[in-house]
Amino acid sequence: MKLTIALSKGRIFEETLPLLAAAGIVPAEDPESSRKLIIGTNRDDVRLVIVRASDVPTYVQYGAADLGIAGRDVLIEHGGDGLYQMLDLNIARCKMMVAVPEGFDYDAAVKKGARLKVASKYPLIAREHFAKKGVHVDIIKLYGSMELAPLVGLSDAIVDLVSTGGTLKANRLTSVEHILDISSRLVVNQAALKLKYGAIQPVLDAFSSVVRQGEAACKD
Ligand SMILES: Nc1ncnc2c1ncn2[C@@H]1O[C@H](COP(=O)(O)OP(=O)(O)OP(=O)(O)O)[C@@H](O)[C@H]1O
Ligand SMILES: O=P(O)(O)OC[C@H]1O[C@H](OP(=O)(O)OP(=O)(O)O)[C@H](O)[C@@H]1O
The missing domain is CATH 3.40.190.10 (Periplasmic binding protein-like II)
Structure with a gap:
């Protein structure tokens, strides 16, 4: 067999x-x-x-x-x-994280109740995370290189996998929330x-x- x-x-x-x-x-x-x-x-x-x-x-x-x-x-x-x-x-092994450009005040945006544009290859995970927090989001589905999206104004934040943190750092992004261990x-x-x-x-x-x-x- x-x-x-x-x-x-x-x-x-x-x-x-x-x-x-x-x-x-x-x-x-x-x-x-x-x-x-x-x-x-x-x-x-x-x-x-x-x-x-x-x-x-x-x-x-x-x-x-x-x-x-x-x-x-x-x-x-x-x-x-x-x-x-x-x-x-x-x-x-890696972590699913929310990340934003360095200098973007994520906590203030959330507190203000701003509607956030979030780019991700993982729309279900992203949607559920923000729904639990009560944050309004527009999810923009991408198939790769999420890190580019906030750098060119496509989104405010990303939901992506992070391991060493090297990709975020190289693109001047910082992680602001841990969603899941993967x-x-x-x-x-x-x-x-x-x-x-x-x-x-x-x-x-x-x-x-x-x-x-x-x-x-x-x-x-
Ligand atoms: N930087 C990383 N460090 C450790 N594990 C990772 C990392 N990035 C992704 N993974 C894990 O490895 C799996 C396979 O990742 P891989 O990069 O080979 O495929 P992919 O490019 O994400 O998938 P696809 O080709 O379907 O778009 C992911 O689903 C994730 O669970
Ligand atoms: O924190 P780091 O160690 O830098 O790893 C994070 C990067 O790893 C994954 O991409 P991957 O290397 O799989 O590239 P791909 O999604 O384009 O295949 C993930 O999408 C991040 O871009």
């Missing part, structure tokens, strides 16, 4: 390699250098499909992939239909979990043991 795992290239692929190795899975090619979208592995029964990070839940939801790895950001925006979130893998999760197609349980369970066990080792190492 073949298992198909959906992954995005870049940081998720890189950070998933040790997890795959623990499950005895080694990709036959590097998606950074190969143009192939279906990558074989050392195991005849396991293949990887390389998709956009935000497309991973869709492939898993419809069963085109049995398993996938996606950020909490992507999973919240997608919704949970057709898939189970099985495991927090603790990889690709990490990537293993998701499984609901039907596949039943039908391919025997093949999926060892992968889950191997991934969990790597996550537990990482947690133990953090405590030491």
Whole structure:
């Protein structure tokens, strides 16, 4: 029985390699250098499909992939239909933040009840955050480089992912609110979990043991 795992290239692929190795899975090619979208592995029964990070839940939801790895950001925006979130893998960690240009008095704008223009690739997360605070916003949906939006007058603020803070700093922006901690999760197609349980369970066990080792190492 073949298992198909959906992954995005870049940081998720890189950070998933040790997890795959623990499950005895080694990709036959590097998606950074190969143009192939279906990558074989050392195991005849396991293949990887390389998709956009935000497309991973869709492939898993419809069963085109049995398993996938996606950020909490992507999973919240997608919704949970057709898939189970099985495991927090603790990889690709970052924070979802509100950021504004240095010198913009965000607290004063909020206090005044100003209507804010907010650019984001994560409209659901952004909308819910400001709704909870009772702040009126117009959300402007973007697909990348949110940091540019306030610099050219497209928005007052952004909702984006922050890790080192280097991108904000390089663009003279500053974070003003923390919304969520983000990490990537293993998701499984609901039907596949039943039908391919025997093949999926060892992968889950191997991934969990790597996550537990990482947690133990953090405590030491
Ligand atoms: N700077 C970062 N540091 C750590 N993790 C990050 C960072 N940026 C994004 N992530 C996490 O990694 C996931 C994949 O990010 P990646 O940059 O590979 O894709 P993307 O460009 O956001 O997605 P898409 O190609 O679908 O637009 C994100 O969904 C998020 O959970
Ligand atoms: O705080 P930092 O360490 O600077 O990381 C933050 C940046 O990382 C992400 O972009 P990414 O590098 O994934 O680029 P992309 O969204 O264009 O793929 C995010 O959208 C920020 O722009």
